[in-house]
Amino acid sequence: MATQNTRTLARLMMAPSVGLLLIWMAVPLTMTLWFSFQNYNLLNPANVSFAGLFNYRYFYTDPAFFQSVWNTLLIVGGALLITIVGGLLLALLLDQPMFGQGIVRILVISPFFVMPPVAALVWKNMIMHPGYGVLADINRALGLNPVDWFAQYPLLSIIIIVAWQWLPFATLILLTALQSLDVEQKEAAEMDGANAFNQFIYLTLPHLARAITVVILIETIFLLSVYAEILVTTNGGPGYASTNLAFLIYRTALLGYDVGGASAGGITAVILANIVAIFLMRAAGKNLDR
Numbered sequence: 001m002a003t004q005n006t007r008t009l010a011r012l013m014m015a016p017s018v019g020l021l022l023i024w025m026a027v028p029l030t031m032t033l034w035f036s037f038q039n040y041n042l043l044n045p046a047n048v049s050f051a052g053l054f055n056y057r058y059f060y061t062d063p064a065f066f067q068s069v070w071n072t073l074l075i076v077g078g079a080l081l082i083t084i085v086g087g088l089l090l091a092l093l094l095d096q097p098m099f100g101q102g103i104v105r106i107l108v109i110s111p112f113f114v115m116p117p118v119a120a121l122v123w124k125n126m127i128m129h130p131g132y133g134v135l136a137d138i139n140r141a142l143g144l145n146p147v148d149w150f151a152q153y154p155l156l157s158i159i160i161i162v163a164w165q166w167l168p169f170a171t172l173i174l175l176t177a178l179q180s181l182d183v184e185q186k187e188a189a190e191m192d193g194a195n196a197f198n199q200f201i202y203l204t205l206p207h208l209a210r211a212i213t214v215v216i217l218i219e220t221i222f223l224l225s226v227y228a229e230i231l232v233t234t235n236g237g238p239g240y241a242s243t244n245l246a247f248l249i250y251r252t253a254l255l256g257y258d259v260g261g262a263s264a265g266g267i268t269a270v271i272l273a274n275i276v277a278i279f280l281m282r283a284a285g286k287n288l289d290r
Contacts, residue, residue: 029270035263042257055264064240064248065265069272072244075159076223080216082163087170087215088208094171095178105175112168120232123161124150154234154242161229166222170215177211178204217280224273245269 039051059065094105111119127134128149136146149157185203227246230236236243236251243251249269253262 032263032266035259036267038260040259042259051260055260059261059264059268064243067240068243068245068248071155071242072224074155075162075226075244076220078159079163079166079223080219083166083170083219084212084215086167087174090171091174091178094175109168109172111165114165116165116228117232119165120161120229124233128157150234151238154238157233158229158242162223162226166219173211173215174208177208181207220276220280224276
């Protein structure tokens with residue numbers, strides 16, 4: 001009886017927070033869903049009429065839609081590949097004893113605290129600029145022509161910037177998991193004659209499987225909504241070469257003034273994000289149950 005009363009009291013105490021969270025999520029989503037069925041243009045806000053499924057049909061027939069979905073998948077996949085491989089290598093390096101280890105770790109994770117617009121500006125004007133960027137100076141020193149990254153490789157440039165921002169997060173999670181590996185297991189593997197490569201494949205990597213799953217899950221949710229880096233650097237161009245789904249919705253709403261079409265795109269983005277999240281949650285659950 002006491003346990004039941006405790007549970008009831010706990011639920012009552014959590015009810016205000018849960019209710020506020022539901023309102024915070026449900027109201028914007030409901031408004032977006034309502035606008036997605038309306039003809040609503042910001043240039044003529046007084047003339048609002050029911051459009052049915054027209055906004056969805058218009059959005060799906062837009063040539064930029066499938067291009068933006070493909071670009072979104074490329075950004076997510078490319079950034080995940082770089083951050084997981086790079087984070088694993090950095091975690092293995094930082095796990096070794098070295099002089100100034102604490103300072104090195106702080107420097108490695110510091111990019112994660114840089115705001116996305118600031119990071120994009122630094123990469124655009126100081127690193128990738130074809131005139132006076134660091135990469136251009138390196139190319140000239142090697143006798144090569146500078147590369148205009150944002151004109152020639154716009155999507156790759158976005159992936160590099162985003163991966164640079166999320167690399168510290170992956171490194172931190174993987175380093176924490178790596179430090180929880182039992183030393184006795186390593187010693188037993190060495191006594192059995194396992195070399196460093198075999199220890200990594202059969203001991204370290206399986207131990208890091210859960211941490212890698214967590215990194216993939218969290219990063220994917222955030223990478224689906226990459227926006228600031230594209231706005232600051234390429235503005236979605238050239239053409240739609242670096243436009244992802246989030247930036248296409250921005251273009252439709254604030255540059256095309258079409259709130260109805262942008263809302264339809266927003267609902268589509270929510271559906272796609274939930275599909276990806278459910279898939280990743282199931283994969284994570286299977287991994288964590290092992």
